[in-house]
Amino acid sequence: MKIIAMIPARYDATRFPGKLMKDLGGEPVIVKTYKAAVNSQLFDSVYVVTDSDIIKDSLITSGGNVIMSKKEHDCGSDRIAEAVEDMDVDIVINVQGDEPFIDTESLKKLIDVFEKDNDNNIDLASLKVKLTDSKEIKNPNNVKVITDNYGFALYFSRSVIPNLRDKTSNTNYYKHKGVYAFRKSALIDFYNTPMTPLEMSEKIECIRYLEVGKKIKMIETSVESIGIDTPDDLEKAIQFIKKQP
Structure with a gap:
């Protein structure tokens, strides 16, 4: 089974433009992420896929593998x-470029x-983290996920799901972490399917997979990664590196 990592990298991020090229411990964020993925030794190959010549040049200078997008895209998938349409691969892992x-x-x-x-019953796998703070549960920037008894995703939403109507129930809330592992076939099916109504409403791309009948296995993790969405996040990441031995 051939497994690769793909790191989608847009330069013009909405909340923090150019964040992937900000300096983090002497290297751009995207280069730091690429090298971390390679050093994990989990993948047969690692690529950055981007629409930016600035990011491309930075990766090439650092000896990285980079693919330029041919089209404009609304989402990382x-x-x-x-990028992988003509590649001979089985599993594609989406590594977030802003999580170095x-x-x-x-x-x-x-x-x-x-x-x-x-039996090849699973189309995608992704991660979830338990939420306990009420503010985090209600925060629409945190995508929540509910699953069936076998750990397969039933729905994703920016709203609070499930709704706690019965206050005596033992209800857990989970945040979806945007790290995906795809079978290549599921990814290509997604690519060839127009944006679906619920996906458009929530602005959550993984809903499209559910709407076309794909099975997403959710894996719980307790690890909260450091994502760089704002200048404050970048400063936290810089301080984190400084504390490393």
Whole structure:
């Protein structure tokens, strides 16, 4: 089974433009992420796929593998799908370009899902983290996920799901972490399917997979990665690196 990592990288991020090229410990964020993915030794190959010449040049200078997008894309899955369409691969892992501290343990859990799925019943695997703080549960920037008894996603939403109507119930809330492992076939099917109504409403791309009948296995992790969405996040990441031995 051939497994690769794809790191989608847009330069013009809405909340923090150019964040992937900001300096983090002497290297751009995207280069730091790429090297961390390579050093995890989980993948046969690692690529950055981008629409930016600035990011491309930075990766090439650092000796990295980079693919330029041929089209404009609304989401990371579409960008990755275009890049892998003609590649001979089985499993594609979407590594977030703005999360340079790779959680190797969680990524290994995603890969294990497919290594144990002998009947090829699982189309995607992704991560969830338990939420306990009420503000975080209500925060629409945190995508929540609910699953069935077998750990497969039923729905994703920016709203609070499930709704706690019965206050005596033992209800857990989970945040979806945007790290995906795809079978290539599921990714290409996604790429060839127009944006679906619920996906458009919520602005959550993984809903499209559910709407077309794909099965998403959710794996719980307790590791909260450091994502760089704002200048404050970048400063936290810089301080984190300074504390490392």
